[in-house]
Amino acid sequence: MSHSxxxxxxxxxxxxNRDSDAYVKSLDEWVPYPTAIEAIARLSRAGWTVAVATNQSGIARGYYSKSVLESMHQRLRELVRQAGGEIAHIAYCPHGPDDGCDCRKPLPGLLEEIRQALGLETLADSWMxxxxxxDLQAGEPMGCRPVLVRTGKGRRTEAKGEGLSQAMIFDDLAAYVDWLLATEADSAD
Structure with missing residues (x-):
């Protein structure tokens, strides 16, 4: 079994963290789900590598700066560390939809950045x-297994129903992590 x-x-x-249709523009507006922080830490403690891939077009739109974004990510890393976990890499796209970049999801550029940053040959069998x-489309060409959570825009996405035939669906990140770690334990028996 490969490390990837x-x-x-x-x-x-x-x-x-909570999403906002008006963008998450400041550290005060960055409100994590406590169960998500704990779930990331549980993954870490169980030997999983956790990375983040996030579109942040609010930078291109002038709503906040890269340094504000870095402060959010610093807080995220600290909270996860306090919970006993670690985030291996955070990849973000600062561009707008018309900038012609190759990193804005659904393109796989952020995932390619993560692959290189972690020194992996492939992301096949990783989870997105x-x-x-x-989000799920970005993982497709990289061979990632898709998971949709119902938090944020998840319920809207589920209701549309398009492109989800391969995806597993969970109420939130914590429920997915519960399932993943239980499944892993079962297969280890």
Missing amino acids: SKLVILDRDGVI VGDSLR
């Missing part, structure tokens, strides 16, 4: 967890 299959890649807004279809 012990990787979980998470979208940020709507998966780790998101609340929107484009």
